[in-house]
Amino acid sequence: MCEANAYMVKDGEETLLMESVDLVEPEADGTFRLVGIFGDQITIKGKIRRMNLVDHRILFEP
Incomplete structure (x- = not known):
């Protein structure tokens, strides 16, 4: 599997945006x-x- 999890990093903390991301456009x-x-x-x-x-x-x- 090649999908990844996407996170937003703000003030040194990571917040999960989406799991199992297949495409970033x-x-x-x-x-x-x-x-x-x-x-x-x-x-x-x-x-x-x-x-x-x-x-x-x-x-x-x-």
């Missing part, structure tokens, strides 16, 4: 659309801080 308005393995979707505003695919983690920051 940048949108024209500067947001990111995250799509899960079952088709669930969220849109977040922020920037990618780090992607560690070995550990299955995507970190965003505001």
Whole structure:
């Protein structure tokens, strides 16, 4: 399995945004659309801080 969990990092704390993310797609308005393995979707505003695919983690920051 290649999916990862997405987190928002703010003030040194990580908050889970979505589990089992299969697709991260940048949108024209500067947001990111995250799509899960079952088709669930969220849109977040922020920037990618780090992607560690070995550990299955995507970190965003505001």
